[in-house]
Amino acid sequence: MSSPSPTPDVPRHRLPTLFEVLGRRTLAPVDLYSFYIYMRDQQRSVDYLDFWLDVSQHMSLCRHYVRELRRSNLIETPDLDKASKRSSAGYDAEGDGAGPSTEKPMSDQRLSAFLRSESPSKHSPSNSHGSNTTNQSATGAEHTARPGLTKSTSQSPATGTDRSPPHASDSPGHTVTRQDLRASAQRILFVYLLPGSDREIILPQGILNEVTAAIEENGREDPEVFDAAKDYVFQAMERDAFPGFLRSKALGNVVPPSMMFRAIVGLISLFGALWTAFVLIFLDYNRQTRCWLILPFTIGVYALASHQYMLDPILALVGYSEYTFMKFARVNEPFVRKLLVKRSWSVLGVVVLIDAALCSLFIFVPGKRL
Template identity: 35%
Template sequence: MPGADAEVSLPAETSDHHPIQSGSGNNNANVIKSKLADVSDLQDYYDALDELEKQNGKLQTFNTMPETDTRDRWPTLFEILNKKTQSPLDLWSFYVFMRDEAHSIDYIDFWIDTVQHINLCKVYVKGLKDSLLVSARARQSDIVSNALNVNNKSLLIGEIEPPQTRYSVKRSDSVKHDAATNRASQNSSKNSGSSSMLLDLLMKHDLFEGEDPHRLSTFLRGEHSVRTSDPVVNARIDEIKRKSQNFPSSTSINQADITEGSKSNHSSSNFRISRINPEMVETLIQDDFDTKHRSYDKAHLISRVSLRKSTRNILNTYLSDDAEKRIDLPTEILDKVRFELETQGRDDPEVFDEAREYVFKAMEYDAYPNFLRNHALKNVTRKSAAIRIMLSMISGLAAFWTGYTLIFMNYEPKPTRAVVVVPFFFMSYFFFTAFYRVDPILCYAGYCESNSTPGGVLPIREPYVKKLLRKRSWFVLTVLCAVAAAFSVIFALVPGRRLTHSS
């Protein structure tokens, strides 16, 4: 049975990455500032994970493992970060460990913020897609409604006018009305038709596919393109491109890319390849909103500006030289991310991929094995272990005082001396539970001590952890009972001799 930490194999460390350094955020281990104060503060992160799972089943990243209900192994760090584990290996326990023991809270804060940014990007693209679909349905509804209104108006005029009047003005009114109606109908039909065809083209090219992170990032960078030979659609694309150049959230970098990518590339079939970026899609949606005297920005909580604010916040918080929670990254990664954010104006999820992978490997190399060692193989905290050592010393003092008193007073009958088993048991219990940091009674009650809850106790819900702790509890219980029994037998059976004071 496992009696020491070395007897239970922990996940292998990755030798290609440096371990997390204590106090890496602000180079001061005595000042560790956490952005989360309570487990309820993780709700936004949990909501982001739930939304990501709804959209693409599982967050696409490295070291993914299949989820099982009966996991007979150590949970991976990826599973911990993605809310796939239970106490005492849940995300909040790992967060508190990074804050209080590893002193590297900035790493996990960076991970949480980048995951929320990924979700923000996916929600933004999903909002664009939903808005386009709603606008398309609204256009079709308006066309049908206008047609019905024209027919109803003609019928109403025919009913209220007398025949002779109707006949005299019928020709002139009909000509004027038909001309105006035809002009409005042609303009509306032209815009509606071109927008509908463009929407069909965008959907055909899967521009709003959020399940593939690479396609999502490519779309946000304005590198997606559509290919069509329809002059109406190409004219509509040119019109939207001109309007999008003055769109509030557009940038000069992206617009330069769009202009270059949108140049006509005529082939033998007169096909043209045009780049499409989010600003152009927002402009297409805004045109429909303008006709209804509404604002796109007011109707959508998440816009392109929101994405840029998110990336700017991550840059200023973790990556800039004077950042309060600056994380230690290799110079080449840090310079690349800064260039892409500050110079290229990128806000897609892939801009943080290398930094996220490095942070993940850093936590996996150093913090993750120590977290398992302290929270999966043990159910007693360091503070509690120190208290137990003190209680063990007090119990030992009481045990030896009682034992020697009974011996040197030659207390009879000898079986009565078995009372020393009580203080010796408590002495052994407190000492070995502090030494191994495993409390058998607490373990078989289904609980463990923890610093992550106000009450200091957590239920053990992770099956594999519960199994390991029970094995270790049997070992600790056997050792402490053997030691307590040995001391009790010695002090109970040793011959007594009453000490007398000689004058």
């Protein structure tokens, strides 16, 4: 069972940060689902985001395990409910502690210290229904769907077909044991980190050696095991992927396949308009007949401008953005909506000027029959 997403920060008079996107504090088209699709379809590096989300879910699993111990009164555990709040710039997705390690609340550090000090077989709740994941940890993961610790089968209302990224659940539907935490940590190691794994991500060798030794040799499964790898992945996404995501979704509203389609339509329409215009001029047709040139010229200029600016002005003015090819969803982020509307009027101004210039040239020029 997935927990509800946090309430988005409103109003926001700026573009969102990567912290806010990963924390599900933003709305379409700059939400986590859009970022997942961008990483999958354009960056071709969705494994990095999957790793981040699985580490976040591992943190939630650890929290749930400790809360169960506290509720069962078996052992004195850290008081996670009284944890200090993360700074507003930090990642605060329901307290899952998935932000950079330098910005983790003190409760996360106490949690990791507690898990390291506790014996794996001591005080573990019994009758777990989730421990069968141990045998799956070494088998890798499928490429066609995100191998989250808890898989989501919901479809996005934007596309109806594409799988949305799973949301880390802070309340698993079964009792969590120490063996479940162990299986979770091993699965992340086997799926993403070990050389030759199905979804291997590239990390510095020093970080990889530290994580492998901590899990396989020291038997650790506390969240701090993945701190260095998590910080490296976050910085890589923030530096390499996130700026392009904002350009694509906050300043534009069409995806690359649609841009290519518009470029083809625009070139064909513009070629047809020019060819027809010269034919009508050299056959000395009257200006009323040549007024039909407005139609192909307008289509051609509009399509090429949409390709050039990565923006469909009419689509933006009615409040929609393209998720995947020819599949649209409403723009719900207020600041992004304002940006798209402003850019749309600018693009429409360019289209009108170029279109008017071409139509005036080929309509009002004197005809001469050859």
